[in-house]
Each structure stands twice: as C-alpha cells, then as structure tokens.
Amino acid sequence: xxxITRGIYNALSLxxxxxQNRYALHTASALxxxxxxxxxxxxxxxxxxxQDAAAEQKLDANDRTKVxxxxxxxxxxxxxxxxxxxxxxxxxVQYRRNHKGMFAPRKTRKTCIRQGKISTGNPCPIxxxxxxxxxxxxxxxxxxxxSPQSGQVLSYSKTGLCQKSHFxxxxxxxxxxxxxxxxxxxxxxxxxxxEYYGKTExxxxxxx
Amino acid sequence: MSFLRYLRKINTQLxxxxxxxxxxxxxxxxxxILQYEKDPQPQFTDTETQRLLQSMTQMQLxxxxxxxxxxxxxxEIKFMTTEQLENEFVKxxxxxxxxLQMPPVVKVKQDTERIISKDPALKxxxxxxxxxxxxxxxxxxxDRKVVVRDVDGTLSYAPLETQKRMNQLYFPLKGRTFHTxxxxxxxxxxxxxxxDHKYEFxxxxxxxxxxxxxxxxxxxxxxVFQHLNESKEFDQLRSTRHFGPMAFFYAWHHxxxxxxxxxxxxxxxxxxxxxxxxxxxxxxxxxxxxxxxxELDALQPTPEKRALNQLLSSxxxxxxxxxxxxEIQTAIGKAESDFAADEISLKFIEAYIASExxxxxxxxxxxVQTLKEINLEKLQLYHxxxxxxxxxxS
Numbered sequence: 001x002x003x004i005t006r007g008i009y010n011a012l013s014l015x016x017x018x019x020q021n022r023y024a025l026h027t028a029s030a031l032x033x034x035x036x037x038x039x040x041x042x043x044x045x046x047x048x049x050x051q052d053a054a055a056e057q058k059l060d061a062n063d064r065t066k067v068x069x070x071x072x073x074x075x076x077x078x079x080x081x082x083x084x085x086x087x088x089x090x091x092x093v094q095y096r097r098n099h100k101g102m103f104a105p106r107k108t109r110k111t112c113i114r115q116g117k118i119s120t121g122n123p124c125p126i127x128x129x130x131x132x133x134x135x136x137x138x139x140x141x142x143x144x145x146x147s148p149q150s151g152q153v154l155s156y157s158k159t160g161l162c163q164k165s166h167f168x169x170x171x172x173x174x175x176x177x178x179x180x181x182x183x184x185x186x187x188x189x190x191x192x193x194x195e196y197y198g199k200t201e202x203x204x205x206x207x208x
Numbered sequence: 209m210s211f212l213r214y215l216r217k218i219n220t221q222l223x224x225x226x227x228x229x230x231x232x233x234x235x236x237x238x239x240x241i242l243q244y245e246k247d248p249q250p251q252f253t254d255t256e257t258q259r260l261l262q263s264m265t266q267m268q269l270x271x272x273x274x275x276x277x278x279x280x281x282x283x284e285i286k287f288m289t290t291e292q293l294e295n296e297f298v299k300x301x302x303x304x305x306x307x308l309q310m311p312p313v314v315k316v317k318q319d320t321e322r323i324i325s326k327d328p329a330l331k332x333x334x335x336x337x338x339x340x341x342x343x344x345x346x347x348x349x350x351d352r353k354v355v356v357r358d359v360d361g362t363l364s365y366a367p368l369e370t371q372k373r374m375n376q377l378y379f380p381l382k383g384r385t386f387h388t389x390x391x392x393x394x395x396x397x398x399x400x401x402x403x404d405h406k407y408e409f410x411x412x413x414x415x416x417x418x419x420x421x422x423x424x425x426x427x428x429x430x431x432v433f434q435h436l437n438e439s440k441e442f443d444q445l446r447s448t449r450h451f452g453p454m455a456f457f458y459a460w461h462h463x464x465x466x467x468x469x470x471x472x473x474x475x476x477x478x479x480x481x482x483x484x485x486x487x488x489x490x491x492x493x494x495x496x497x498x499x500x501x502x503e504l505d506a507l508q509p510t511p512e513k514r515a516l517n518q519l520l521s522s523x524x525x526x527x528x529x530x531x532x533x534x535e536i537q538t539a540i541g542k543a544e545s546d547f548a549a550d551e552i553s554l555k556f557i558e559a560y561i562a563s564e565x566x567x568x569x570x571x572x573x574x575x576v577q578t579l580k581e582i583n584l585e586k587l588q589l590y591h592x593x594x595x596x597x598x599x600x601x602s
Contacts, residue, residue: 152276175274180391180401185276187383187411195350196312196420197253 032076073133077140082131090144092125092134092159108156111164126165134168136175139182145169151184159183220552238432240459241430247315251490252456260482260489260501261452265308267511269519270445274305290523297519301512316419322365330361339366339373349375350412372419383416392417392428402435411450433457443471455548459487465568472575476503484560493565500556507549536593538587547587554580 004206076082084093097104098121112120112127126132132141145154145161153173176182251257274280339359354366354374366374376384391397392414401410410432418425433454436442445451458464466486471480479502481504485497509517537543542550554576561572 033382051490148277150279150281163524170278178389178391179397180406180410180413181388181397183406183409184526186416187278189381189383189416190306191309191312191420192310193253193350196314198350 004045005175029117044115050103062118063115063116064118064127065130066130068131068133070133070135070137073131073135074140076131085129085187091129092144092154095128097160098122103189104157108160109139109162109164113164124160124162126161126169132165134165134172136179138172139176142169142176142182146173146182148166154157205206210552211383219520241427242434243426243430244313244315244460248460249312249314249454249535251460252313257456257486257489258452261310262488263511264455264479264482264486265310265449265451265511266447266476266479267304267308267515269304269515271447272307272433273300293523294520295393297455297516300519300535301516304515305512308447308449310449311415312420313453314421314427315455316423319367319368321367321429324355324363324365327361330357332359332495333361335359339370339374342376343378368422380418383413385417387421388424389417392424398428398431402432405439405441405444407432408443408448409435411448411531412446415449430454430457437466438461440466440470442467443474455486456481459483459521462487462491462565463567465572469571469575470566471552472557472572472579475579476549477557477579480509481553484557487565495563497556500552503525503552504549507545507552532565532597532600536590536597540590542590544590547583547590550583 046188097108099105109120112118112123118127126134134141136142145159147154148153153170156163159166163170173182177184221255227585230595337359340351340357341356344352352371352375354371356366356370357363373386375381376386391410392400398410410427414425415427418428436445436454437458442454445454453468455464458467466485468480468483471477471483481497481500485494485501488497508514557572557576560566561569561576566572
C-alpha cells in the first residue's frame with residue numbers, strides 16, 4: 001500500500017507545483033483583490049513587474065557569462081548608443097584607475113571578471129562595456145589602441161586595460177595584421193641587385 | 209670559415225600536404241593571372257628602361273618621406289648655414305632615390321635537385337633529415353650554402369624553400385615571418401585587401417615576405433597590378449618603389465591604356481610619352497621614339513632635379529623681375545618650356561592613339577581633347593599676364 005500512496009502523493013504535489021496551477025492560484029487572488037479595488041491592484045501589479053525586471057537587470061549588470069558575437073560589437077561601435085556613451089573619444093580616454101597614494105601600481109589588475117562576474121568596482125575600459133569585444137575582425141576597436149606615432153600597441157599603463165584584456169588585445173592585433181585587416185608600415189627592404197641579376201650583369205647593361 | 213653544424217628536424221609529413229595545397233591553389237587561379245612568358249630581367253635592367261621607369265615614378269618628396277608609424281621616428285632639429293642646408297638637400301634627394309629603389313623583376317626560379325653524394329652506408333642512421341647551414345658572417349643570402357642529408361644517406365643542396373627558411377632562421381629579415389601571412393595564403397583575405405585599395409601595403413609586405421624570383425611573388429604582384437588596372441587607383445603607387453614594376457608589367461602585357469588615360473588626365477604628359485615609348489621598346493615596334501624622348505628631356509628637368517629645385521626654391525631670395533615671372537608660373541603651374549614640351553608630347557600621344565596599338569581610343573581621344581582645351585586657356589592666360597606686367601612676349 002505504502003508505495004502506491006506515496007506515488008499518488010507525489011503526483012498531486014507535482015500538479016500543485018506546476019506553473020499553470022500557480023498561475024491559477026495567482027489569478028484567483030487577483031480576482032479576489034479585483035473585487036476590492038480593481039484600479040489599485042492594476043497599478044501594484046505593474047510595479048511588481050517593473051521591480052522584477054529591475055532586479056533581474058541588477059543581477060545582469062555584473063554578469064559576463066553571455067557571449068556577445070563580434071558582429072554585434074562591430075555594429076555597436078557604429079551605433080548611436082556608442083556615440084552617446086563615448087562621444088568622439090576612444091573608449092579608454094575617460095577611464096581612470098583607482099589606487100591608493102599618488103602613484104598607480106605599475107601593473108594593472110590581473111582580470112576584472114572572475115567566475116563570469118565583474119569582481120571589481122572599477123572594471124577596465126573593455127570589461128566594463130560588455131559590447132566591446134576584442135577580435136581581429138573588430139578593427140574599429142583595435143585601432144583605438146594603436147599609437148598613431150609609433151604604430152605600436154599602447155601600454156596598459158596608458159589605457160588601463162586589465163592584464164587579461166591587454167593580452168587579448170595583443171592577440172587580436174597580431175591576428176588582424178596577419179589577415180591584412182590592419183595596415184601598418186612595413187619595414188623597408190633594401191635590395192642588393194647583384195644578388196638577383198647575377199651573371200647576366202655582364203651581358204645586359206646594369207642600372208646606372 | 210666556420211662551418212657549423214646545426215641539426216634541424218624536418219617533418220616531411222607535415223610539409224608535403226601544405227606544398228601540394230599551394231600548388232593546387234595556384235592551378236585554380238592561373239588562368240586569370242598574367243605571367244611573364246620569358247625572362248623579363250634583361251629588358252627591365254636595361255639602362256634606357258630604367259631611366260624611363262624612374263622618370264615615370266616621379267619624386268614627390270612629401271610622399272617619399274611621409275611620416276611613417278614606426279617605433280623610431282624621431283625628429284632632429286638643427287641650426288644650419290645656407291650652404292649646409294643645400295648639402296643636406298642633396299643628401300635628401302639621394303636618400304629619396306634609395307627609398308624608390310625598385311624591386312627586381314626577374315623570372316621565376318625553378319627548383320632543381322642537385323645531389324652532392326649518395327652514401328648508402330648512412331641509410332637509416334637517423335629517422336629524420338639533417339640540414340647543415342653555413343652561417344659565416346657577411347655572406348649574401350644567395351651565396352649561403354645549405355645542404356640536406358636525407359634519411360637514405362643522400363647529401364644534396366637544399367631546395368629553395370628550405371634555404372629561405374634557414375636564412376630566415378639565422379639571419380632574420382625584418383618583417384618576414386616563417387609562416388605565410390593569411391593575407392597571402394588565403395585568397396579571400398587578399399581579395400579583401402585589394403577591394404579596400406590597400407595596394408601599397410600589400411606590395412610592401414610582398415617584397416618583405418617573398419623573394420622576387422618566387423612564383424608566389426609573381427602571382428600576387430600580378431594580381432595586385434591587374435586589380436589596380438581595373439580600379440584605376442594608379443595615383444596611390446605614384447612615387448613609390450612599386451610604380452616602375454607596375455608600369456613595366458602593363459607595358460609587357462599590352463594593357464597600358466588605362467594608365468595612359470590616368471596620366472593624361474592628371475597632366476603628366478611626359479610620363480605618358482615615356483609609357484608609350486616603353487611599350488614600343490618592349491615589343492620592338494618600329495616607331496622612332498628616342499628623338500621625342502631626348503627632346504622632352506632637354507626641355508624638362510629629371511624628377512630628381514625637379515625635387516631639388518623645389519627644395520632650393522624655398523631658400524631663394526626673390527629679385528624683382530624674376531619674382532613676377534616666378535609668380536606667374538606658379539599661378540598657372542606651367543612655364544614656357546612646359547608648353548613647348550606639352551606640344552611635342554601631345555603630338556606623340558596622338559600618333560599613338562591613331563595607331564593600331566591603342567585599345568581604348570575614344571576615351572583617350574576625349575582626354576587629350578579636354579587637356580588641349582585647358583592647355584590653350586592656360587597659354588592665353590600666361591601670355592596675357594606677361595603682357596600685363598610689361599614683359600616681352602618671347
């Protein structure tokens with residue numbers, strides 16, 4: 001007998017816990033409330049929904065488990081939202097590091113994101129905006145981190161990137177150069193003509 | 209001579225598939241890509257050809273010495289006397305000439321197997337090949353001896369690819385990588401670079417990555433030039449080291465018309481004449497062009513002289529009379545000798561258009577016509593201004 005009764009109890013509890021049922025209960029209470037004051041209830045319900053969404057968003061703000069595709073990031077960099085956020089500046093220009101005393105530690109922090117969450121109050125310029133994805137295709141973003149004078153990647157002491165982001169940046173730059181997406185000034189190659197024209201030099205007159 | 213032994217394991221199993229792959233990819237694109245069917249080197253290194261190419265390249269110092277984004281680009285500021293400055297200008301021109309050194313145009317070098325000795329006694333001594341490289345200091349790349357001891361005991365000279373890699377290993381060339389950049393190895397990325405008009409970048413990188421006698425060098429440069437011929441962005445390469453080989457390529461393959469049109473449109477008539485002369489010369493067309501060229505040379509300075517004059521003109525103290533003449537010339541952009549040179553070159557170009565060698569006759573004729581009208585207007589203005597300033601209309 002015991003197993004059978006237990007089975008029935010389980011089934012009943014499942015039904016009771018199922019969302020449809022809960023919804024039914026919720027609606028029942030709502031109906032009850034409606035009898036008292038229909039308008040007031042509607043307002044509070046709306047507030048409830050808003051509060052829920054806000055709570056979820058608050059959770060999400062530090063969450064970095066969602067992978068943003070590069071294409072989205074590339075579109076973002078051209079969007080009005082980006083323009084509004086950063087204006088004409090590069091993404092790292094407005095960033096300031098927090099540190100004790102007059103001088104910042106020589107190295108930036110190892111990473112801003114631990115266990116899929118932002119673990120710091122002042123995440124680096126790349127980590128703070130989840131739509132900035134470092135990738136070799138995202139040349140608009142990479143170009144902001146390359147010095148217009150020397151053509152080298154800017155140091156993290158200037159840009160404030162965390163070590164992990166900086167490494168990703170170096171990889172992305174190297175890849176972009178390999179793919180030819182990022183142009184740079186190639187070192188000048190000097191040719192020793194005699195190496196190529198060699199023995200025919202005597203027969204054909206050489207360049208003056 | 210220190211003949212040092214260095215062991216390099218060559219993973220033949222890894223290399224073979226990549227080589228095959230490349231050969232296949234070449235076969236696929238070969239049909240569209242133009243190639244030099246015989247050795248172009250004697251024609252290219254010919255003194256007259258070189259002079260024509262150098263003149264066509266021009267020397268725009270702003271472009272040659274543009275600010276490069278390289279780690280060591282610092283400026284030095286000095287106080288100098290006028291004499292010192294003039295000497296410095298001459299040095300600058302020399303430096304610019306060096307910067308414009310053209311990459312050699314040579315035929316594709318075929319890889320031949322050259323066996324030194326066969327020693328069956330050494331068979332299966334090791335299950336890898338041994339590569340021996342002579343790393344004596346100061347040898348030229350082509351003189352450096354690289355030999356390979358095969359697994360079956362054969363000692364032979366290394367193939368070109370191994371030789372290049374060994375050279376890069378012991379004497380690295382700045383900017384060259386061991387693996388081929390994906391920009392060159394994968395067609396779609398190269399195509400994207402070309403579609404973005406990054407011609408100079410692609411060609412610069414090509415010169416660094418490849419040797420001029422390699423097949424890939426020929427194919428990629430041909431592809432770039434052909435793409436350039438379609439997009440007509442010739443001005444990007446003007447006054448860079450790649451302009452000469454480009455013009456030579458077009459002249460060799462009978463497709464100078466687009467470049468010619470561009471030159472006429474930009475009022476580089478002397479260059480247009482030189483281009484036509486070059487194509488006549490390469491294909492042994494029985495048209496006398498040397499007289500026209502020498503006439504033009506007498507009238508107009510060489511690119512180096514022109515650049516030097518431009519530099520020196522910033523120093524000159526202007527005299528009253530010359531000052532006005534100079535002013536008129538700069539306002540119009542042409543001097544009397546230029547008008548005379550234009551007349552000669554236009555005659556030559558029109559003769560070319562009328563001949564059977566020109567392919568895009570209508571377009572070229574129109575360009576010439578427009579240029580003539582503009583020139584006439586300028587000439588009238590020139591004479592008018594001269595008269596107004598009370599100078600003799602010579």
